[in-house]
């Protein structure tokens with residue numbers, strides 16, 4: 001188990017995360033110009049997020065290195081996300097996952113026909129793979145989280161790969177590819193979107209969903225999390241898809257950053273969103289710290305999130 005010091009580094013408010021990182025160019029358009037949109041995250045820890053001045057894609061700055069992200073996932077992520085495995089995923093996660101899988105299967109029903117080939121990129125505990133297979137699809141998952149993939153294989157009997165590089169599948173392999181709340185975790189989401197588009201048949205569909213950073217109804221800093229190294233809004237998500245040769249499929253329901261895309265032959269467009277970075281900086285401007293602290297709105301979320309982390313950190317030692 002992690003040391004108490006590791007716990008403090010990751011959960012103590014008003015301090016930075018134990019990582020060094022390195023500045024990166026925008027993964028979507030390659031620009032290095034940026035506008036700062038946040039200095040703290042949902043835990044009120046110091047975490048700088050910037051929006052690309054050219055296209056508006058939000059990223060953590062400096063960007064954690066692959067090794068630092070791996071370390072984070074290995075030690076702090078479970079506590080952060082309350083998805084710790086002690087004999088299986090917690091029931092609250094499975095319930096939510098089953099609900100989401102049923103929704104996704106219903107949305108994609110016209111394509112989930114017997115014999116259809118389906119890839120779930122970031123398949124988690126496997127509920128959507130099971131739902132697709134129940135509809136007769138030939139379903140395969142990719143999931144780097146070993147606990148999750150093991151659970152999916154054991155419980156649902158589904159096929160799950162630990163990883164999938166570019167050459168893992170032939171171009172045009174799948175009728176349906178889905179990726180639910182994965183892109184925001186990746187250092188190279190635009191490149192991965194291109195890879196998924198290549199694996200898609202010409203008439204295939206890509207369901208992609210990420211948190212909407214422009215979501216109203218919660219304080220701006222609540223939208224930032226160390227594990228989410230990229231942040232999307234409707235415009236930047238569609239631009240990421242467009243760079244990969246995809247456009248929203250108008251035959252399907254969409255909500256902001258939950259979208260079904262299809263391939264397009266239309267010529268490439270310029271990857272830029274004039275003014276978006278400035279708009280995001282304005283929208284995501286934090287409540288003044290004193291006002292926020294005085295409101296007391298931070299107490300319950302912090303207690304809730306940290307209670308389990310504390311239990312996990314100090315148990316089994």
Ligand SMILES: [Zn+2]
Pocket residue numbers: 026027028029030031052053054055056057
């Ligand atoms: Zn950019």
